[in-house]
Amino acid sequence: MITFKKALLLIIPALLLSCEENFSPKTEIKDTYIVTSVLGTNGEVNSLAVSVTVTRVYDVDGYDPYTNETDPFVHDADVYFTLRGKDYSAVLVSQPRDTVISRYKTREFYYQAIFPAPLPTEQVKLTVITPENKNLSAVTRMPRRSYFELSYPFNSGITTNINRFNWGDEWRITWNTESGSIYFPTLVLHYLQEIDGNTLNKYIQVPLHIANKDNRRNWINPGHTYDGSVEFNYANIDSVMSRISEGVEDKSTITVQEFILNVTSFDPNLSNYYSSTNGYLDELTVRLDQNIYSNITGGIGILGSYWESAQTFNIEKVYGASFGYKVR
16 A cells, blocks of 8 residues: 555645744744655565655745745755665655646656665664755654454355354454554455456455445445454445446456455554644644644654555355356
């Protein structure tokens, strides 16, 4: 899921607001650097290509930060990572920018370093030396790998045709946790579908809940949790299996492959950053006293890490065939 990485890199605080006794939506702007980098792995790759953005806090006339159209990216910085006592320098990279969603019209810049993939619990240090010779740094420790315990083992493949009296109506999955870490669990069905002579790879996530609202079924997927557990109702697994063939006349054109359980673990730094940017209040509430978490010494921003732990489950042939599908 490296969607996490891309999504998190978009949440870069460009302005710092303060709430004082005499309220003002704008305070004195300090010449501050912002450093953002997120690295992660699933333990199946030998090296990582890790991106770093270095920008400066900027000021604008008035209160709308979007009136600024000059990219605050800092060029000519010296950026490097340290792993196992060895330094790995980052190079400046540019790419075309999506000017439809960005107010900046110039190319997009970032620094990128390639180094061996860290192991669980290993520390990675990031150092940024600015053109003015200011030193900024941060350290992250890779999360531990998650090991799963299952309320039902599914030794012959996943099926909902089990003795519910003995095993209950939900499949409970637990894993080891670390203090201060956030976890993102998902259970995804992967399948193939033949359309007009082409075989397409498709997938669908098993929801945590299915709610009926306004005569529509709303699928609610798992969110983040601090607890090392998640439960999937067997009825929801059946719903997913049925849903992939909605509107399909010949169900034999679908081949169900596997369910993949994935838990993405954030290190405490990234967990704190995620919590501070997402908050805990309802979507209509605005918090002006909320501080954005930072672990960058000498500036603000985030160096965080995550680990993806996964387990693959086959699908029982009789169960898959009961929907009219082929089973790989």
